[in-house]
Amino acid sequence: MSVKCELCFHCCRLEEGQTGLCRARGNRGGQVVPLNYGRLTALALDPIEKKPLRRFHPGSMVLSVGSFGCNLDCPFCQNAGIAGAGEESATQFWSPELLAEEAVRLRSRGNIGVAYTYNEPLVGYEYVRDCAALVRRAGMYNVLVTNGTIGAEPWKELLPLIDAVNIDLKGFCEGWYRTLGGDLEAVKRAIVLAASTCHVEVTSLIVPGGNDGEEEMEALARWLASVGPDIPLHVSRFFPRRRMTDRPATPVETVYRLARIAQAHLRYVYTGNC
Template sequence: MSISCELCFHRCQLAEGQTGLCRARGNRGGRIVPLNYGKLTALALDPIEKKPLRRFHPGSMVLSVGSFGCNLSCSFCQNIEIAGAGETFPTRDCAPETLVQEAVRLACRGNIGVAYTYNEPLVGYEYVRDCAALVHQAGMLNVLVTNGTIAEDWWRKLLPLIDAVNIDLKGFTERWYCALGGDLESVKRSISLAAGRCHLEVTTLIVPGENDTEEEIRALSRWLSSVDSHIPLHISRFFPRHRMADCPPTPVETVYRLADVAREELHDVYTGNC
């Protein structure tokens, strides 16, 4: 008998032993379990600006942690080695208590807390939730870098534990989101719910020929402004990667031009990777 994973809009129907589209959740013993719980593929002390967050504790550092799996299938994925990996990928075990102990130890180096990042952290929802609760108990902060593709009730339950989030808004058409295996409305809802509940910044990667028109960025920034015109937007430059390794990078002038378009609606627009 199959059961449904309710974490995101995919709602994968999984029989016993099957693993979901994200490669990080599966039906084991008649219940959906996170297969990547406490299994780390990356751990590093990063500048907060690298998340990217420009308006949240600038100049500080944050202990950044990643696992494996993702519930999208972006053709340009920059971290495909771990985002596209499953249970067989080499990992190191790290219990929530151990991670928080490391975060506290690194406070002397400017660390303010833990950032859940690199792969899509929300496919390991339970680990993020458990770590985040302990991070707050230790008097530190939680940062989340996510594609925002999560069911509303799960998102609402997690938000009180999150101090800052950067959400990827990968474009503003259903066509582009469909090509990436995603759902635009899910991401818009996640952005709207996060606004006012924690510090929020948004990133849009400009991919030539896909989401690089002035019309699309104007619509995106206008909608974001309707949520809050002070939400920082990061306009980032695409570089060849994964299934788009033969495509040219986004022209620098395109990034700057589209950032100017976004500034028609938003107060804080930043350009990245230029």
């Protein structure tokens, strides 16, 4: 029996045994199941600023966890080894209970909670939801680093458990988003919904010849300011990766110039990897 996964805009129609575009969700026994539930590819205690979050408990540490899979196909992905992988990934199983216990144990080292990151965490929606409930119950924070391409209803259901989120806004042109296998309107909606419930920061990676136009940054910054002028924007520098090694790193001056454009509309603008 075929089933439709309605977690994100792809709405994959899956036959029995098939796996979705994200490589992390599949039809097993006539139901959509998360194939990466509890299967971690990475676990580390990181500075909160690495997420990046600059205005959410700065100076703190956060237990960062990742699995495998992603519902986009960015040619410049720096974590393609896990984001572009599936069930074949080498993983270690961590139940939600174990992860919450580890987060509490690391309080003595400055840990404030759990960050779901590295790959696209929302393709493992059920695991994030279950862990977040236990972490919240333990009096700690839940941080999410996501591309924001999630359906409105599951996003609304999850947000009450999330304290801070960094959402990748990979540009402000639908054409550019299509080259990444994404959907700009879904990301904009995710930002708007999150901004009404938790701390939000936004990251834009500037790719030469892709999304580095001044008019595009002007439109992005104006729109983000309409959601909230205090939402921090991280303007980040591209480096050749994966299938996009044919172009140079973003000139530092380009990053600074676009940041200055954004600063005309937003209170907090940061530059990354410069």
